[in-house]
Amino acid sequence: MPIYNPGWPPNDGDAYPLIRDIAKYFPGSPKMKVSSTKRNGSADYHDFGNAVDFYDAYDNDRGSRNMREFARWLWQWRGYYLELIHSTPFADDNGFYVKLGKPVSAGFFNEPGDHLNHIHLAMSHKAATELLAKLKAAQGASPKKSSAKKSTSRKAAPKKAAAKKSYTIVAGDTLSGIADKHKTTVGNLQKLNPTITNPDYIQAGWTIRVS
Ligand SMILES: [Zn+2]
Known part of the structure; x- marks a missing residue:
């Protein structure tokens, strides 16, 4: 939908599979779905x-905090974005509008309403x-797979002292509350979850490591 600079497609190969992989590192990624990739x-x-x-x-029809946080998260990772576009219905921010690596005003794309229900990256x-290399290095491992959820069976016998524990955030949780509950610190939780870039922002549904 958005415009591109005529004469400036990067022409260095399909990037959409990589962009999809980038999204998997976002802590709220279980909710994020792909609606469009290559469109000749x-x-x-x-x-x-x-x-x-x-x-x-x-929440596909009117914007969501999760989409907005995805845009913020992307911005915090300082990738070079040709376009990062998202409009929000929230009074406390104006969404995200980036063109060729630089923030631009909402009016730049001239169609902010079109990006209320999705993020264009x-x-x-x-x-x-x-960016993918940066995210991989920060996490020190591959992104969490959804199959990891299956391993949270309670009766599972502890294997090794170094076993990794995960926790799924519920409404009302704070990072410090989760830290207390698991006898750790906010700093340690951030170390375990480098993709949490803002300790004051976590969201129900995210699965994070607590040990
Ligand atoms: Zn798009």
């Missing part, structure tokens, strides 16, 4: 395989590769 003839970054549209599976193959 769309005359924008989707056309070149450089854009992905994400939506929130639980466009990157070159090179920039997506770089």
Whole structure:
């Protein structure tokens, strides 16, 4: 949907598979779904395989905090974004509008309402590769797989002292409350979960490591 700079598609290969992988590192990723990747003839970054549209599976028609946090999270990781576009219905922020790595005003894209129900993210193959490497290094492992949830059976016998424990955040939780409950500290939780970039912002449904 959004415009691109004529004459400036990166032309360095399809980036959308990498962009999808980037999203898996977002702590709220279980809710994020892909609505569009490569779209030949769309005359924008989707056309070149450089854009992905994400939506929130639980709140797809009017914006959601989770989508907004995804945009904020992306911004905090300082990737080079060709376009990062998201409009929010919230009075406390104006959404996210980035063009060629720089924040622009909401009016720049001239269609903010179109991005209320999804996040449009466009990157070159090179920039997506770089950001993915940064995220991998920060986590020191592959992104959490959804199959990990199956291993949270309570009667499972403890294997080793170093076993990793995870916790799924519920409404009303705070990071310090979770830290107390698991006899650890907010600092340690952030170390275990480098993708939590703002300790004051966590959301119900995120699964985080607590040991
Ligand atoms: Zn798009």
